[in-house]
Amino acid sequence: MPTFVYMSMCDGCGKCVEICPSDIMHIDPVMRRAYNIEPEYCWECYSCVKACPQNAIDMRGYADFAPLGHALTVLREPEKGVVSWKVVYRNGETKTFRFPIRTTKFGSIKPPTAYPEPSLEALSSPLLAHEPEYLKVEGLPTLHPKEAERA
């Protein structure tokens, strides 16, 4: 279900342009509003739908479940850590689905760039960068190189 933009709600802030992994959300050169330049290439990840601060982006529902007069909308509430979806069928039936998406506050998790740069010796370690502190555990089980070879 590719996305589309309601032009009257869009402010042209560009958040969907930034977040789209398929690079198909662009800015209209006439009215400077966002639009999906190639719906067939949409990954349907809905990152733009959730990122839009004006809730100006919706999905086109497929004809097999939401034809003619349907609506499929999403509300992102980052301050509550929840995303809600609403499906309105053409007979008026409405279903709402609510999904907790995280338990930590937005912005509370340090990005990789906030950690000190690993040393060169870390390349020989089986641990990934910033493990184990990045995973918030005291330590990870590791194999001795000889045990690893045998395994």
Added chain:
Amino acid sequence: MVLFCLRFLGSVQFGKVLYIGFGYIGLTMTAVNINNILPPVFFEVFVGVLFVAMVLGLVYDALGGRKLAYFRAERRMMLSATSGGGQGKEVGVAGVVGRTLVTNLATSRELAKCGASRRASHELMLWGFILSVIVVVVKVFAYPDVSPVLPSSVFGVLLNLGGLLVLVGGLWYLWLRVNVSHEGNSVFRVTRADMFILSLLANAVLGFVLEGADLSGSVVATDVALGLYLPVTAFMFFSVPWSKFSHIFYKGAYAIQREIDRERGVSRLPTPSEDSYIKE
């Protein structure tokens, strides 16, 4: 213009403060009386024509550009997606309009989610434009005989302030344009969406040029400056159907509609969650 610049620099060189120097020229040199070049009635008719062109352009865009049809289709979708439709609730439209104008449109609140810089630049342009329009309309219709408009007069101070706000906000906005800041295009890449802001900036710049030419006392320079200023101003108002000028009205009307919808409980979105899942 050269004479004006030399005199201006000269006044600064002799220890005058910048602003006093500007007023000094206007007072000691004989500024051009624009009413001798174009009579006051010309400017009254000019402003009237611009207003009519703006209204006709807006109507043409709303009907011919199918903006109204699109808006109606969106309304139908919005109402069909609303559980219960929010029907039957009485809303005081006048109160909503007043509240929206004061708390939303006057402060560009909608742009708060787009970033503080964009909101601030929009505020500068918005209030600079409004101030300039009000001053020009009052000057043309209520005080048509006041010429020249000296920088030290109330009209001059307000006009210069309006032009300055537009210039600062507009130039700042050029670097904040979403296709520049988010799509990485060159700041000098111009599209049709830039027509309005560029004509607005050109209008502000040529307004200062006209003021300088007027105060320099050169009739030729004032003629040339008027010959540039009037067509650019006319272009801004005549290009309404093809530029972003119309967003002033569309976004304002839509903000009011959205407030009314909020009061009536009309929303296509899911109902907000009552629970918070944030634990830390």
